[in-house]
Amino acid sequence: MKKRRACLIGNPNVGKSSIFNSLTGSLQHTGNWTGKTVSNEQGEFTYQDTLWEIVDLPGTYSLMCESAEEKIASDYVLEEDYDLAIVVADATNLERSMEILLEVMDVKDEVLVCLNLMDEAKKRNILIDKEFLEKRLGVPVILTSAKEGVGLEELLNQMNHCQFHNIYSVIHKPSIERFCAYFLKDTSILKKGKAIKYLIDPEWSKEEISLEKKKVLSFYQKMISKAMIRESYHENALKVLEDVIERKEEKEKKEDKIWNTLFSNRWTSFPIMLVLLFGILWLTIYFSNIPSNLLFDFFEFLEKPLYSLLSFLPTYIIEPLIYGGYRTLYWVVSVMMPPMLIFFPLFSLLEDYGLLPRIAFNLDQPFAKCGSCGKQSLTMCMGLGCNAVGVTGTRIMESKKMRILSILTNVFMPCNGRFPAMIAIIGMFFVQDTSFLGSLCSALILSLVIVGGILLTFLITYLLHLFLLKNEKPIFILELPSFRKPKIFKTIYFSLKEKALHVLKRAMIVSFPAGLLIYFLANVTIDGFSILTYLRSFFEPFGLFIGLDGAILLAFLLGLPANEIVIPILLLLYSGGSVLISYESLDSLKQIFILNHWTILTALNFLIFSLCHFPCATTLLTIKKETNSWFYTILSFLIPTLLGICLCFLMTLFF
Secondary structure, X not given: OEEEEEEEEEOOOOOHHHHHHHHHOOOOOOOOOOOOXXXXXXXXXXXXXXXXXXXXXXXXXXXXXXXXXXXXXXHHHHHOOOOEEEEEEEOOOHHHHHHHHHHHHOOOOOEEXXXXXXHHHXXXXXXXXXXXXXXXXXXXXXXXXXXXXXXXXXXXXXXXXXXXXXXXXXXXXXXXXXXXXXXXXXXXXXOHHHHHHHHHOOOOOHHHOOHHHHHHHHHHHOOOOHHHHHHHHHXXXXXXXXXXXXXXXXXXXXXXHHXXXXXXXXXXXXXXXXXXXXXXXXXXXXXXXXXXXHHHHHHHHHHHHHHHHOOOOOXXXXXXHHHHHHHHHHHHHHHHHHHHHHHHHHHHHXXXXXXXXXXXXXXXXXXXXXOOOOHHHHHHHHHHHOHXXXXXXXXXXXXXXXXXXXHHHHHHOOOOOOHHHHHHHHHHHHHOOOOHHHHHHHHHHHHHHHHHHHHHHHHHHHHHHHHOOOOOOOOOOOOOOOOXXXXXXXXXXXXXXXXXXXXXXXXXXXXHHHHHHHHHHHHOXXXXXXXXHHHHHHHHHHHHHOOOOHHHHHHHHHOOOOHHHHHHHHHHHHHOOOOOOOOOOHHHHHHHHHHOOOOHHHHHHHHHHHHOOOOOHHHHHHHHHHHOOHHHHHHHHHHHHHHHHHHHHXXXXXX
């Protein structure tokens, strides 16, 4: 059996992942917004006598990349060893897809063109002369609708059996042609696209370039800009598409027209976004209480059987495992799982419908004034689920400056792990009503807290832009996709599998060892007092100074592995016990807090510090990986923490 490798390359949001899933049988989530794929996905399938390894690359508009995700795609196309490049183009906007197609054809002879979204093109009365386009390019063109499974059999046949005759040879600007002709003398540079890559990015492979070639590069860089090259490809694309596309009169869908009008109007777009946020939070709060209590009861019931099961072990081993690791673990699961099972599917439905790019578009102007761009709002939305996911999501941004600004401020979006503690404090001190109306009030207050986080994001982004990253200009490229009705059950399945369970798994991995640590700190004594008691006493003066107390500060510090365990650690500290304890109701929990001198001001400062404090350990490690810098990792720890301390002190000083 032959073994071959292919890659899927194309603009964002053209259906590459859908084709990848159809070919490989993979269950990769596909979404209706730019930047859904931010890393390479690999899969295999067998067709007839050939085993294909296929790579789904992040979306890119050009091999002359701007963002981190585009660089992943560009580097693969230019440097990796593969047999076939499948360029996936949007049949509803073929002009936009032509530049990357022509660039790939300048690099690779074996190219297939896959015109996807043909079902949408048909609805819009867009006709494409496939045979004429094939003749112009000299490579096969396949018409597909991946979500309907149309055209995939023809694609497979072409992958296995077609003969390639890449005859694309439209004229570039003379200066570019002269430069490429010089570099193509070198047999290590086989195609024009690689020569152009040397021109626009001399750092790309400078160790392979001789001193003579470096001088030539320097000479041509003075007369040839990236803009000139992009303009040349654009002109060539227009020539290729002459008489290929026919657009008959198209009527915009009434539904699309209404939504586009509402989301483009400055008087309606922001209220709608706030209402959507409020609705998601209310549904999460209202429907998560009962399953959360059931999970608590279930895991608590399992404690004694587990203890008996481990009875062959010494007591000093069983008790840390059960009362430390296991209790912390089921606290995290019981508190996190119900809200995530509600929040993530609802949020994913908004993603797949195409609302998130509209939010980014509406927020671009205020973010531009802060030195960033509207795409930062997309990473903020990801951060509402998990800040670590929000950090990796910054790869969709075109400049290093915007990525750093987004990474350093993503923590101001309270993640799913911080919601339970916030909701509990709101329910105890600000609402005190578990009815339908009470849940609406809780959702409203939580929405205001998140709006406060958004305002802080603007402020800190602006200050960082002024003092830390002031010399770089922001770049903003955003595509607004058509509204598409999501496949509800499929979307819910993927949101649970790839988001909720993935985040929960990471929290569980860190919560068990964190529980063991907390157990030992609570049970190892010095002069009759536990280490936890000494630590609480150490933080007490500073905690009271900023309107909190030592137990609250220590709970946040020990909650570094997982924010979900802040409340149980507080209960442990206030009870003076040696193991984590649960509470019967919010009223009983409130009484414990009041006995430890909590007031409305303490609760308010707790909410402020929950919003403004260091990211969890998982997020910090993700920041280190994404930035490859301890400086930015430490900065991401210090900025929100110092801000939270200052805000709490000011609240205490004036109120």
